[in-house]
Amino acid sequence: MITSDDELMCRFQKGDETAFRRLLERYQDRIINFVFRMLGDEDTAMDIAQEVFVKIYLNAGRYLPGSRFAPWLYRIASNLAINEIRRRKRWRFISIDESASSDDRNYSFELADESATGADEVLLQKEASDSIEKAMTKIPVKYRAPLVLREIEGYDYDEISQILNIPRGTVKSRLNRGRALLKTALYRVNPALKTAAL
Amino acid sequence: MNCSKIKDVLSAFIDGETDSSTNATVQAHLLRCPECRAERDRIEKIGARLRNLPPLTAPSDFEYRIYADIRNRVSSVHSRNRLNWRTVFVPAAAMMVGIIIGSIQLRSPAEIAGGGAGQSMARNLISMSPVTTDSEGLREYTIDTYIPGYSTPVTVDAIPDENEMVQPDRNRSGQSGNYASSQVNRYVLDQVPMRVGYERTIY
C-alpha cells in the first residue's frame, strides 16, 4: 500500500528522516520540471528545486497534519520560481513583463525562427518542442504558472487556486488569457506551426 | 452564445470546469461552428505539446545536495548562536555512542532519544537521526535538540578534531542504557566528521 504524503509528513515531523526522503523521491522530478517550465532554464531550475526541498525540510513544522501536502509543496515552488523571475527582471532588461498594470500585448517577441524546410518528422518534433519551450518564456509568469499547473501537472481549478493563492475565477481567466498568449507567442516563434500544427 | 462568448469559456470548457448548462451550449455551438472547433483543437494541441515536452530528471546527487545545503544553513545559523561546545559536548558525545549504535541497528530517532543518556543536558536531546552518507562514505548526523531558553536554532558544535572525540568504549555505551550493544563500532564513530543539531519545533 502506498503511504500517503500526509502520513509521511507527519512521520517526518516526528523525526523520521526516511519519510522525508520518500517524499523527496516522490516529488523531486515533478518539482524540477514544474520549476523548469516556469523558468525555462535547467540549471536555475535545479537550484530552485533544491531550495524548495530545503525549505520543506526546515519548515516541516509549518505543515498542518491532515492537510494536503502537494499544494503546499507547489506553492513553495511557485513562490520561489516567481521570486527568481522577479530577481532576474531587476538584473536584466528583459521583457517578460508580468506587472498587472502593463498591457498584455506589449511583449517584445524575438524574431521568428527560420522554419525547417524538408526536415524529417523527428526534427520537426524537436523544433516544435523547442518552440513551445521558447514561447512559454515569452508569456508573463502570472499566466505561465496556472498553465503549467493545469496542462502539465493536471491540477484542477480549485487546486490551482490554492497553490497560487488566487480566486478560482482568476485561475479561469488567467488560463483563458494564458492560452491565447501562448498560442500567439508560439506562432510568432514558429509560424510553421500555425498551419502545420493544427 | 456567439463565437466570441464561446471563445471566452472554451478554455474552462476544455478543462471540464464549466457547469452543465454551459457545457450543453458550447457542445451545441461546436457542432455547427467550424471556426470554434478549430480554436478548440488549437488549444488542445498546444496543451498536448506542453505535456509532451521531454521531462528533466533529478541528478543523482540531488538528495546529497539538499542535505549539504541543509547542513550549511544549520551551521551558519549556529555561528550566530554559538554555544560553548564543551557544555554540550559531553552529553552529546554520550548520545553519539547511542546514535552510532542506533544507526547501525536502524532504530528510529525517537526510540534512541527515548532511551536518553540521563545526563543533565541529554534529556533535552529529543531526537537524532543520521542525515546522509557522503561520497566518501563519511556519515554525518543531525542532532535535534531542544534547549530551554533558546528559541533560535542551536548547534551541537562540530568536533574540532577527531582526537578530541570521546571514543566509544564498552563502559560508556553501557552507561547510556539502552544502547549497550556488542555492535559498538569504533570505526564508524571515527568517521563522523561533524555533528550538527538544531532546535526542532515541538508539536
Ligand SMILES: [Zn+2]
Ligand atoms: Zn463559433
